Amino acid sequence: MHLHKRDRALIGGNIRLEIIHESNPYFAGEPICMLIRLKHLGSQHQKESLQKRITALEEKKQHLSAHINNDDTKPWLVKTLWNTFHQEDTFRDETLQQRISALQKKLEFHESVDLMSCFVQIVGQYYMDEAVVNVDSLDAKSTSHQLAGVGSKNTINDNDSPISNVISSFFNTSIDDVLQKTSPLMSAETVDTNDWFKAPFLLIPQTLLFSELVLEAGEARAFKFKTDQLAKDLPPSHTNSAHFNITYTAQMGISTNAPNDIPHQNLYNFPIFVQPFVDKDICQYDMPLDREVLITSPGKVRDIGNTLNSTTPKGSISQSNQLDREIRRKSITNTGKNSETSIDVMKRKFRSVVSDWNENEDPDLPISSLLEQQFETEPSTSARMNLSQFYFSGVADSLSRANEDHSLLQPQLNSLQTEYIVKMNDKFICNLELSTPVYSVLDQIDLTLDFRNADSKSNFNVTAVSASIETFELINPKYSLDHDVSKKKPTGILIYETQATNFDNCNKICMKLIPQCSPSTFISSQFKTNVFQLRWMLTFKFVMIPLGDQNDEITLTKTYEDRKGTLYHAKRDMEGYDFVFHVPLTVLPTEKQLAGW
Numbered sequence: 001m002h003l004h005k006r007d008r009a010l011i012g013g014n015i016r017l018e019i020i021h022e023s024n025p026y027f028a029g030e031p032i033c034m035l036i037r038l039k040h041l042g043s044q045h046q047k048e049s050l051q052k053r054i055t056a057l058e059e060k061k062q063h064l065s066a067h068i069n070n071d072d073t074k075p076w077l078v079k080t081l082w083n084t085f086h087q088e089d090t091f092r093d094e095t096l097q098q099r100i101s102a103l104q105k106k107l108e109f110h111e112s113v114d115l116m117s118c119f120v121q122i123v124g125q126y127y128m129d130e131a132v133v134n135v136d137s138l139d140a141k142s143t144s145h146q147l148a149g150v151g152s153k154n155t156i157n158d159n160d161s162p163i164s165n166v167i168s169s170f171f172n173t174s175i176d177d178v179l180q181k182t183s184p185l186m187s188a189e190t191v192d193t194n195d196w197f198k199a200p201f202l203l204i205p206q207t208l209l210f211s212e213l214v215l216e217a218g219e220a221r222a223f224k225f226k227t228d229q230l231a232k233d234l235p236p237s238h239t240n241s242a243h244f245n246i247t248y249t250a251q252m253g254i255s256t257n258a259p260n261d262i263p264h265q266n267l268y269n270f271p272i273f274v275q276p277f278v279d280k281d282i283c284q285y286d287m288p289l290d291r292e293v294l295i296t297s298p299g300k301v302r303d304i305g306n307t308l309n310s311t312t313p314k315g316s317i318s319q320s321n322q323l324d325r326e327i328r329r330k331s332i333t334n335t336g337k338n339s340e341t342s343i344d345v346m347k348r349k350f351r352s353v354v355s356d357w358n359e360n361e362d363p364d365l366p367i368s369s370l371l372e373q374q375f376e377t378e379p380s381t382s383a384r385m386n387l388s389q390f391y392f393s394g395v396a397d398s399l400s401r402a403n404e405d406h407s408l409l410q411p412q413l414n415s416l417q418t419e420y421i422v423k424m425n426d427k428f429i430c431n432l433e434l435s436t437p438v439y440s441v442l443d444q445i446d447l448t449l450d451f452r453n454a455d456s457k458s459n460f461n462v463t464a465v466s467a468s469i470e471t472f473e474l475i476n477p478k479y480s481l482d483h484d485v486s487k488k489k490p491t492g493i494l495i496y497e498t499q500a501t502n503f504d505n506c507n508k509i510c511m512k513l514i515p516q517c518s519p520s521t522f523i524s525s526q527f528k529t530n531v532f533q534l535r536w537m538l539t540f541k542f543v544m545i546p547l548g549d550q551n552d553e554i555t556l557t558k559t560y561e562d563r564k565g566t567l568y569h570a571k572r573d574m575e576g577y578d579f580v581f582h583v584p585l586t587v588l589p590t591e592k593q594l595a596g597w
Contacts, residue, residue, distance in 0.1 A: 003595055005519050007270040012256055014041050014109050015215065017268065019250065024519060024594045025273035027383040029232040032122060032272065034225045034250065035304075036209060042110035042217030050107045054100055061096040110217040116255040116263055118209040120225055120299065122272065124202030124234065126289050127193045127245035133531065134481050135197040138290035193245055201291050202234065202248070207298040222304040228296055232277040233285035233408075236589075238524040240493060244473060244532060246289075248272040273522045275589035278383045282390055282588065283409035287529045387591035391440070410528060413438065415584045422540075424579055428453045429462065429542065432583065440590040441523050445469065445513040445538070452507045461502075463576070464543035467511050468497035469585075471524075475532045492537060495523065503555055513538075519594045525587050536585040545576040 005024035009017045015038060022033035128135060209223050238246040250270045257263050276284050416437035422429045435446040451462060470492030477486050496513050517523045527534055555574070560567040 004593075005595060007250075009268045011038075011254055011266055012113065015039070015113055015115075016041055017252070017254070019252075019270055021272070023384075025237070025275045025522060025589075026230070027275050027589070028230050028234040028236070028277040029383055031229050032204075032227045032250075032299075034120075035222060036120070036225055036252075037220060037222040038115070038118075038213075038215060039220035040113060040215040040217050044110075044217045047107065047110035047217045050103055050110065054103050054107065057096055057100050057103070061093060061100065064093050064096065112214055112216045114257040115210070115213040115215065116257045117211045118213075118252065118254045119206040120209060121206045121251050122202070122204040122227065122248065122299075123200055123251060124246075124248045124274075125198060125200045126235070127196040127198050127247075128531070129243040130195070130197050132243045132475065132481060133197070133479050137479050138197075138199070138531075196245070199290070200293050201289065202230075203293060203295045205295065205298045206253075207301060209301055210303070219306060221306060224302040224304055225299050226302075227299040230274070231294060233287050234274065234277075235287040235289060235529055236276045236524050236527055237271075237273045237522060238527075238534065240471065240495075240523060241473060242493065243475075248274050273594075275383070275525065276527045278386050278390075278412070278589060279409060280386045280389070281409075281411070282386070282413050283411050284527060285408055286410060287527060289529045289531045383589070384591045387440075387589060390588075391591065412526065412588060413586065415586055420583060422581065427458065429458075429579070432540075434583075438586045438588060440588055440592075441515060441517050441525050442590045442592060442594075444515075445585075447511050447513075447538075449509040449511070450507065451502075451509075458547075460544045460546050460576075461505070462542050463502055463545050463574075465500045465502065465509060465511070466497065466541040466543075467499075467513060468539045468541075469495040469513050469515060470537050470539050471495060472535050472537055473532050474535060476530065479531045492539065517594075522594070525589045536587040538583040538585055540581055540583070542579040543576060544579055545574055 005021040007019040007021075011017055018037045018039070020035040020037070022035070023030075026032055204227050207225065209225070210221075213221065215221065235246050237248055238244060248271070250272055252268045252270070253265055254268075255263050255265045276287070278284060418434045418437050420432040422432055429451070431450040431452075433448045433450070436443075439445060447467070449465060472490045472492050474490060475485055477483065482488070495515050498511055498513055500509050500511060502509060515523055524534055526536055555571060556568040557571050558566060559569050
């Protein structure tokens with residue numbers, strides 16, 4: 001397990017491309033920072049050894065060839081007598097040539113590689129199933145694009161405009177086809193999205209990492225790539241779906257220069273996971289999908305240089321640890337407070353407190369004022385810090401701050417109930433209790449079902465319970481092809497399921513549900529866009545067997561009875577019915593790092 005998520009690819013068989021992400025997942029409103037490393041997998045020591053062996057074999061072959069040529073100048077009768085020895089020398093010469101060719105083939109792996117250029121761009125795209133969504137109602141069909149920092153440009157009537165050419169060059173390439181092959185969906189069943197409507201909403205343009213770079217055997221070069229802060233209203237990554245996909249992809253293009261061939265460009269796509277922005281009051285922005293394409297400024301690149309001085313495995317391990325320490329150190333620096341309190345301000349505050357000192361007042365007041373000034377920190381704008389403070393302080397403190405007016409923000413702490421009474425036709429079934437009112441995508445859900453009922457005796461028995469975590473995509477009727485979509489029951493997407501049986505008349509059942517979230521299979525938290533919203537639900541299914549008038553045994557049937565006793569056999573079949581109900585869940589993003597494999 002690594003401290004950070006890592007993506008790898010092989011270039012030309014002997015160059016390893018490695019991307020180390022500073023965060024996994026990233027948050028909207030924060031920059032994307034990656035460390036890009038190119039390493040030549042060859043060894044300078046093996047290269048020199050192979051060159052020496054090839055030189056020795058070539059010298060030996062030259063001596064043997066000279067001996068064979070001398071035999072050709074001898075008279076015909078002598079050559080006939082020594083024909084057997086001549087054939088043996090020819091065979092040795094061919095064997096030497098084969099050995100030289102094999103060593104030269106191995107030497108190619110350790111030869112230096114000429115890399116002409118390398119670029120990085122980040123693309124955010126959404127996919128929609130046209131069988132469900134009316135794409136004609138999307139505003140993105142207007143092909144209007146927004147260039148961050150420049151202003152809005154409408155290119156629908158000007159095909160020769162710079163913005164139009166930029167969009168065409170970035171999106172009308174074969175990179176999208178490669179993306180379909182190399183970045184499958186993270187859902188359990190892969191969904192074919194080739195026929196879906198696809199549109200970009202974010203573009204961080206091509207950023208040149210380097211040009212004309214030569215890597216020798218065993219050499220490694222590292223570059224740090226960092227973007228500006230992402231917009232806070234960007235939608236999160238969402239791939240566990242049958243009708244919608246929201247993806248962020250880091251696309252890299254590397255051109256290699258072959259000595260005896262035309263330059264070749266290698267295209268690679270690496271998925272990036274983004275979580276929605278959450279403010280200190282646990283609110284999220286409305287996230288428009290059919291927005292204008294937001295084209296930000298290119299990312300910033302810093303050349304870290306040659307980070308490898310040794311080709312031994314020990315050196316490789318130390319380099320990897322060094323890069324991890326570099327990213328971890330910068331991550332801690334970025335998540336700390338933004339600016340320290342000025343010493344001059346603290347001095348002025350101290351003079352003010354001393355000059356206004358009143359012996360009749362409570363002495364703790366000026367001391368508290370000084371402490372507040374000394375440890376004052378600026379309000380946090382990081383979604384990760386906001387979530388950390390929320391999970392640490394609890395729901396009560398967050399609700400006390402949620403009285404402010406949020407015009408563009410939607411509160412997420414709406415349903416915070418943890419105890420439910422489950423009834424069917426006004427008949428008590430059980431009490432349901434959740435462990436906490438709010439969960440993150442990484443939290444396990446502990447719940448208790450209490451079937452004790454002191455008020456009345458039930459005429460049924462719950463023999464089995466199935467509990468599952470499901471996500472529901474609620475489509476906005478404005479964008480749906482089905483005008484009655486709001487009247488129909490949506491279909492959930494299964495995240496996790498567990499079962500329990502209850503033939504022993506247990507009064508209480510405890511269950512644990514664990515969402516399967518990992519560095520490579522990321523699950524989206526709840527969020528809302530203008531086209532659809534994602535909600536989490538607990539779905540329960542009870543298998544209920546009706547009891548007789550005298551609450552007879554429901555699993556056994558009487559087969560024989562006499563004065564010595566009664567013989568029972570288990571029933572082959574039992575008649576009953578199921579009872580299904582849903583419980584809403586509040587699931588927020590996680591503040592934890594998922595690291596990587």
